[in-house]
Amino acid sequence: MMLPRKVKETAEWKRDSGEFSVITVPAAIISLKTFARIQKDAEKILGAEGAAVLLYEAGKAAGKAWISRFHEEWGLKESEREFIQATEEFYAELGWGKFSIDIEHLTVSIENSFIARGYGKGEAKKPVCHFLCGYNASLITELINTAVDVEEKKCRAKGDRYCEFIAITP
Ligand SMILES: [Zn+2]
Structure with a gap:
């Protein structure tokens, strides 16, 4: 069976056992404030740089697992435009933000990043979306079939x- 693409139609609640899943994947819902709080505490404990590396690597690993699976299982490997559009729609439905993937310029723009929303607009001096940064590194790596790292240049x-x-091309 093909892995489903639509979050809304596949969200499944099992109230009796306290489990939740989307597109058949076990998941849990946490608030943006909680995610931001965990990140801010990690910055206090590990330092800004240490927390950034931790979250970047976590995002990269998650992206690596999921993006390659979507690429295989959505049946869109031959259709880059359609895959990009499906990916943008998927993350919009998850509430991660409004992604715009520009493969020609190896750039991903995100309006309303869930991490930046959790922080609050203008609350930070430097970019804070390290998890999404790592995730986008895996996204671009999958699309161009070349390992890249990614830097966040602008941040809400x-x-x-x-x-x-x-x-950052190697
Ligand atoms: Zn950001």
Whole structure:
């Protein structure tokens, strides 16, 4: 069976056992404030740089697992445009933000990044979306079939209108 693409139609609640899943994947819902709180506490404990590396690597690993699975199982491997559109829609439905993937310029822009929303607009001096940054590294790596890392150049949490992630070509 093909892995479903639509979050809304596949959200499943099992109230008796306290389990939740989307697109058949076990998941849990946490608030943006809670995610931001965990990140802010990690910054206090590990330092800003240590927390950034931790979250970037976590995002990269999650992206690596999921994006390659979507690429295989959504049946869109031959259709880059359609895959990009399906990916943008999927993350919009998850509430991660409004993704715009530009493969020509190896750039991902995200309006309303869930991490920046949790932080609050203009609350930070530097970009804060490290998890999404790592995730986008895996996304671009999968699309161009070349390992890249990604840097967040603009961030809503430091007052920009949207977050912008650019691949650093090796
Ligand atoms: Zn950001």
